[in-house]
Amino acid sequence: MCLAVPGRVTEIEDRDGTRMATVDFGGVVKEVCLEYLPDLQVGEYAIVHVGFALQKLDEESAKQTLELFANLGLLQEEFGDPWELAAEAGAPRWADDKDVPQEAQQ
Amino acid sequence: MKYLDEFQDPDLARRLLDDIHSVVTRPWALMEVCGGQTHTIIRHGIDQLLPDQVELIHGPGCPVCVTPLEVIDKALEIASRPGVIFCSFGDMLRVPGTGRDLFQVRGEGGDVRVVYSPLDALHIAQQNPDREVVFFGIGFETTAPPNAMTVYQARKLGIKNFSLLVSHVRVPPAIKAIMESPNCRVQGFLAAGHVCSVMGVGEYPDLADRYRVPIVVTGFEPLDILEGVRRTVLQLERGEHTVDNAYPRAVRPEGNPAAQAMLADVFEGTDRAWRGIGVIPDSGWRLSSRYRDFDAEHRFSVGDIDTREPAECRSGEVLQGLLKPNECAAFGTTCTPRNPLGATMVSSEGACAAYYLYRRLDITTAPLEASPVA
Numbered sequence: 001m002c003l004a005v006p007g008r009v010t011e012i013e014d015r016d017g018t019r020m021a022t023v024d025f026g027g028v029v030k031e032v033c034l035e036y037l038p039d040l041q042v043g044e045y046a047i048v049h050v051g052f053a054l055q056k057l058d059e060e061s062a063k064q065t066l067e068l069f070a071n072l073g074l075l076q077e078e079f080g081d082p083w084e085l086a087a088e089a090g091a092p093r094w095a096d097d098k099d100v101p102q103e104a105q106q
Numbered sequence: 107m108k109y110l111d112e113f114q115d116p117d118l119a120r121r122l123l124d125d126i127h128s129v130v131t132r133p134w135a136l137m138e139v140c141g142g143q144t145h146t147i148i149r150h151g152i153d154q155l156l157p158d159q160v161e162l163i164h165g166p167g168c169p170v171c172v173t174p175l176e177v178i179d180k181a182l183e184i185a186s187r188p189g190v191i192f193c194s195f196g197d198m199l200r201v202p203g204t205g206r207d208l209f210q211v212r213g214e215g216g217d218v219r220v221v222y223s224p225l226d227a228l229h230i231a232q233q234n235p236d237r238e239v240v241f242f243g244i245g246f247e248t249t250a251p252p253n254a255m256t257v258y259q260a261r262k263l264g265i266k267n268f269s270l271l272v273s274h275v276r277v278p279p280a281i282k283a284i285m286e287s288p289n290c291r292v293q294g295f296l297a298a299g300h301v302c303s304v305m306g307v308g309e310y311p312d313l314a315d316r317y318r319v320p321i322v323v324t325g326f327e328p329l330d331i332l333e334g335v336r337r338t339v340l341q342l343e344r345g346e347h348t349v350d351n352a353y354p355r356a357v358r359p360e361g362n363p364a365a366q367a368m369l370a371d372v373f374e375g376t377d378r379a380w381r382g383i384g385v386i387p388d389s390g391w392r393l394s395s396r397y398r399d400f401d402a403e404h405r406f407s408v409g410d411i412d413t414r415e416p417a418e419c420r421s422g423e424v425l426q427g428l429l430k431p432n433e434c435a436a437f438g439t440t441c442t443p444r445n446p447l448g449a450t451m452v453s454s455e456g457a458c459a460a461y462y463l464y465r466r467l468d469i470t471t472a473p474l475e476a477s478p479v480a
């Protein structure tokens with residue numbers, strides 16, 4: 001939750017007096033509020049945190065960071081199914097733990 | 107240096123490392139403030155690639171970890187109430203309160219929903235006018251502006267059934283508290299890049315001066331961390347202590363003024379308890395009096411809650427850099443990610459979880475089975 005993820009603006013519109021954008025995060029598309037970066041244009045990149053664009057970023061750095069976050073599994077953490085993640089409580093990563101008590105695995 | 111192949115640009119990584127190796131003459135202890143940076147460091151074995159004299163100490167910068175137990179308990183209490191829709195970011199679901207977590211509250215019938223953005227919670231409130239919708243507003247200076255904007259919008263749109271359970275914390279007072287702690291060993295800071303994207307670097311020169319400590323604004327990629335370490339060590343070796351921005355592609359010196367203005371409108375400074383650490387003066391935000399109507403604590407009067415931290419959990423020391431996770435007696439035995447005793451083990455950004463995840467089980471200073479468990 002703490003890390004901001006870079007994304008590319010594909011569309012901008014005014015909604016209820018709020019400047020909103022459609023932003024592509026390497027395939028995952030989300031609605032993002034542009035009120036803190038009102039000058040952002042379609043095609044530009046920004047770092048986005050919990051649905052808000054916070055700072056502009058150049059394309060090259062944005063792409064590199066996205067690739068890195070994808071490799072680290074951070075995009076899955078940010079955009080994956082949170083209930084599944086919570087239910088597993090890290091099961092894919094810690095699944096090989098023999099010593100984890102059964103009752104903690106529900 | 108087997109890990110180097112995993113770097114995006116192994117040649118550059120090697121050059122940075124060579125540079126660090128060549129300038130270090132004495133031992134230095136640096137703290138990376140942000141949990142995201144800790145994650146990168148442990149995952150890529152950066153701490154092991156650095157010269158032995160350079161020690162990285164993990165800081166308190168994991169919002170999930172430092173949210174006080176009392177606030178988690180308040181969240182659990184509110185989320186259990188009939189008629190309430192409790193909205194949260196996904197990483198809070200498994201953070202243990204006293205005896206249970208949000209995941210369990212949902213299992214018991216509570217209407218707990220996970221949102222990507224606080225604005226999603228506001229939409230849920232619009233769609234459910236007969237229900238009370240509460241959003242769990244935690245986090246540092248990066249998360250506070252989105253939450254502030256959401257409350258501002260709620261007021262502007264006249265939405266009455268929305269409120270915020272707020273527990274925001276700020277980095278600079280934490281740096282101050284760490285430097286003033288009697289056992290402090292930190293000699294330089296890698297400041298959290300995204301926090302500075304919002305706040306700029308204006309709060310840091312005073313701290314650098316007062317505590318004679320270099321503060322280098324650092325990003326999250328492995329190469330960013332190496333560059334941050336390199337610049338901090340260079341300053342230390344030269345006897346300098348200035349604020350330096352090693353993450354200019356995302357951090358402007360002035361930060362994001364629009365976000366800062368919104369923060370100043372919606373929030374006001376307050377003392378905050380940090381989980382495991384205790385109260386740090388003026389280290390957080392709460393809703394300012396003009397937005398009191400949107401404060402879930404007022405709306406649901408959840409004042410007197412009896413909280414109990416597991417006695418054996420030493421996350422407070424971990425968060426202050428006084429103890430490495432695997433020096434805790436419970437680490438990997440009674441405390442694992444599936445059965446966590448402290449938030450630093452539950453959050454993926456927590457230092458205990460990072461050590462467990464990347465199998466840093468081998469460098470304990472004391473044998474686990476010989477350690478007393480309270």
Ligand code: SF4
Nearest residue numbers: 420421434441448458
């Ligand atoms: S290993 Fe577990 S019990 Fe020990 S400090 Fe970390 S979270 Fe607390």
